[in-house]
Amino acid sequence: MRLDSAFGGDVSGWLPGPPNLVAMLFLTAVGAITGLTFILATALVLANKRLYVYEDPRIDVVEEMLPHANCGACGFVGCRPFAEALTRGEALPGKCTVSSGEERAVIASFLGVDVGAEEKLVARLACAGGTNVARNHARYHGEQTCRAAAKVAGGGKGCFWGCLGLGDCDVACDFDAIHMNAHKLPIVDEALCTACGDCVEVCPKDLFSLHKESHRLWVACSSQEAGDEILEDCEVACTGCARCEMDAPKGLISMKLSLPVVDYSRPHKTKTPIERCPTGAIVWIDPKAGPLKGPAAKKIIRKGTLRDAPT
Amino acid sequence: MRPMRLLGLKTFRHGVHPPESKDETSGLPIRQFPFAPLLIVPLVQHMGAPSIPVVEEGQEVQRGQRIARPDGFMSVSMHAPASGLVRRVALAPSISGRMVPAVYLEPFPGSTQEIEDGTPCPLEATPEEIIAAIQDAGVVGLGGAAFPTHVKLKIPEGKFVDTLIINGVECEPFLTTDHRVMLEESRDIFTGIRYLLKVTGAENVIIAVEANKADAAEHLRETFPSDLNGSVEVLQVKYPQGAEKMLFSALLGREVPSRGLPLDIHALCCNVATTAQVGQLLPRGRGIQERVITVTGPAVKRKGNYRIPIGTPLRFLLEHVGVADDVNRVFLGGPMMGAAAPSLEISITKGTSGVTAFTDTAAERTHSPVYPCIRCGYCVDACPIFLDPALLGKLAATEQFSTMTDEHHLMDCFECGSCSFVCPSHIPLVQRFRAAKAAVRKSKAGAA
Known part of the structure; x- marks a missing residue:
């Protein structure tokens, strides 16, 4: 094939040499590129063979089945590492607290493993001092976050x-499980809580902790002050009277820093410890009705805000 | 870096000029304050481990007697501020808002309140003995931080100090305690300097005084012992001139490296009142039972510089000096770096350099709304350690704590508050940084 016919006319005038030489140059270029392509392609093929990492194809499938919350409640950094652990058989789907029971069952049947009877954890607040029962000593102006105020x-x-x-x-809760009630106290929606631990980390007073849903006996106070003086600051505080310790089955409750500590490794499905609590600091968290106080607890009927302490 | 000079006076770069408000108390001599009916002596008055009480409930103690011993090296002794009866050892509220262990002491009403002397520590003692004596005397930094002085004076192996700086700058508005101490206790200051020079091995001492305390500088120059190698330097009036990092750059032209210590630049800084306490207590073998405190502010009726027993409750103090009816807020320390008192039940500690009380009108500024950042850069020009508070403030608002620490040196901020002071949008910058620093420390402690 002649070059000038390929361009539809005589082009020899603007070519840098006789047509045969130009054709040589053209072929050399095409040949060089083709050769290079083959060399690089061979290198890629070799690299693919030598550096190949086998990845279980189920990981992608399982990851798709997980909720993509990346909350970390399962104990892994995110959903992907959890999916890897699941396919390796190092964890069971029950660890994921965000997905529903059916979703967990689907993952379990896909992988052919048990769901894993992991009990649901929820965040519990060790304080009941809303504005209707607890006083302020000083008014705080400034950045309206707990962490700034605590400083x-x-x-x-x-x-x-x-x-x-x-x-x-x-603000920290990604699952909309925490809401401030009318008395400016956070209320945890146990159904929505995934126990990711964000609230535990963010609280400057360390009032949140993660507990099994079946832990119904709960000390809703963190005051380490012994004696009735604390009642001037908060009407539902624990005074450290230790009646719950006496009433509870032996060894279930022990007093530490004038606060009752429940040993959940022992049988704890008993309401007796809350019966005689004078302030209602130790409560029974009913799945439906919420925290229940014992009959001896002082009734709180105030709806509004308690006045600031006199200065 | 050469020290900056303006009108012949040395200073540092950046900084702010809050109203000094010192004239009302700077001319008033130190007066002794009466004993409260009940003194509450917290056992955590310093940075470090709480002291361990060595007295029991119902025990009689004499003024100056040791009532608590240090718990390890990072802790100090505590002494009875009055002769009296230990009512109880229980929790008491503190300025941090935390409940801390405390000794409730009821002074005997008819007692002559003689001070019990211990074993003196002469100047001839070895440096180790002097450091032990300083710890035993319960001396902490009286400028406000309450860092145990003996810890600072313990020079680690391989380090040395060539210059000792005695900090009489007192740049905090309203406070005049160091000013009065320099005028009235210069002899103790020079005795203290001799002890400190012996312990640190420094050859040279510089007493730094701000230009608004010219009478104190003049007095110290006149009484400066001829055998001491050093000088009295007058510095330009600027906040925060009294921060030790600012002093080093103003006087020596040396900059403490990021996250470093003054020892890295062979200098050591000690507050003038702390030095006076060392000079006063060690030759007599005593411990700190009282300290000079400026009680001032628009809401205080009888302003003044008082020598107040440690553990005096704030309520008793304010009732004694008298406060206006519309008193709104009370600070321990000055308005720039002081801490707002959460209740009047807290008591005076070794770290309390002043008590300032404001009325509603005087405290007005803090009620103004926060506007968005307008990128004026005032805070950048104010920051004495050359951080970018505007950027840090934005990062803090979105909680990017790791970026703040890793790329923008958040942990170097010493919370002087200059950025918040100049911000025309009233953004609580320094408060955001304090919260961010707390969050960073908490996550670090959690990770460890």
Whole structure:
């Protein structure tokens, strides 16, 4: 084939040499590129053979089945590492607290493993001092977050250990499981809580902790002050009277830093410890009705806000 | 870096000029304050481990007697501020808002309140003995941070100190305690300097005084012992001139490296009141029972510089000096770096350099709304350690704590509050940084 016919006319005028030489140059270029392509392609083929990493194809499938919340409640960094652990058989689908029972069952049947009877964990707040029962000693102005307030003399609340009520946990919760109630106390929706631990980390007073759903006996106070003086700051505080310790089956409750500590490794499905509590600091968390106080607890009927302490 | 000079006076770069408000108390001599009916002596008055009480409930103690012993090296002794009866050893509220262990002491009403002397520590003692004596005397940094002085003075192997700086700058508005101490206790200061020079091995001492305390600088120059190698330097009036990092750059032209210590640049800084306490207590074998505190502010009726027993409850103090009816907020320390008191039940500690009380109108500024950042850069020009508070503030608002620490040196911030002071949008910058630093420390402690 002649070059000038390929371009539809005589092009020899603007070519840098006789047509045969131009054809040589053209072929050399095409040949060089083709050769290079083969060399690089061979290198890629070899690299693919030598550096190949086998990845279980089920990992992608399982990851698709997981909720993509990346909350970390399962104990892994995110959903992908959890999916890898699942396919390796190092974890069971029950660890994922975000997906529903059916979703977990689907994963389990796909992998041919047990669902794993992992009990659901929920976040529990060790304070009940809302604005209707707990006083402030000082008014706090400034950045409206608990963490900033806690740096200014502990936040102005009468009880140092108590909830500041500015709702850092509400903001931190990705699952909409925490809401501030009318008394500026966070309420955890157990159905939505995935026990990811964000509220535990964010609370400057360390009031949240993760507990099994079946832990119904709960001390809703963190005050380490012994004696009735704390009642001036909060009407539902634990005074450290130790009646619950006496009433409970032996060894279930022990007093530490004037607070009752429940040993959940023992049988704890008993309401007796809350019966004589004078303030209602130890409660029975009913799945439907919420926290129940014992009959001896002082009734709180106040709906509004308690006045600030006199200065 | 050469020290900066303005009108012949040394200073550092950046900084702010808050109203000094010192005139009302700077001319008032130190007066002794009466004993409260009940003194509450917290056992955590310093940075470090709480002291361990060595007295029991119902025990009688004499003024100056040791009532708590240090728990390890990072802790100090505590002494009875008055002769009296230990009512109880229980929790008490503190300025941090935390409940801390405390000794409730009821002074005997008719007692002559003689101070019990211990074993003196002469100047001839070895450096180790002096350091032990300083720990035993319960001396902490009286400028406000309450860092145990003996820990600072313990020079590790391989390090040395060539210059000792005695900090009499007192850049915090309203406070005049160091000013009065320099005027009235210069002899103790020079005795203290001799002890400190012996312990640190420094050859040179510089007493730094801000230009608004010219009478104190003049007095110290006149009384400066001829056998001491050193000088009195007058610095320009600027906040935070009294921060030790600012002093080093103003006086020596040396900069403490990021996250480093003054020892890295062979300098050591000690507050002038702390030095006076060392000079006063060690030759008599005593411990700290009282300290000079400026009680001032628009809401205080009888302003002044008082020598107040440690453990005096704030309520008793304010009732004694008298406060206006519309008193709104009370700070321990000054308005820039002081801490807002959460209740009047807290008591005076060794770290309390002043008590300032404000009325509603005086405290107005803090009620103004927060506006968005307008990128004026005032805070950047104010920050004495050359951070970018505007950027850090934005990062703090979105909780990007790791970026703040890793790329923008958040942990170097010493919370002087200059950025918040100049911000025309009233953004609580320093408060955001404090919260961010707390969050970073918490996550670090959790990871460890």
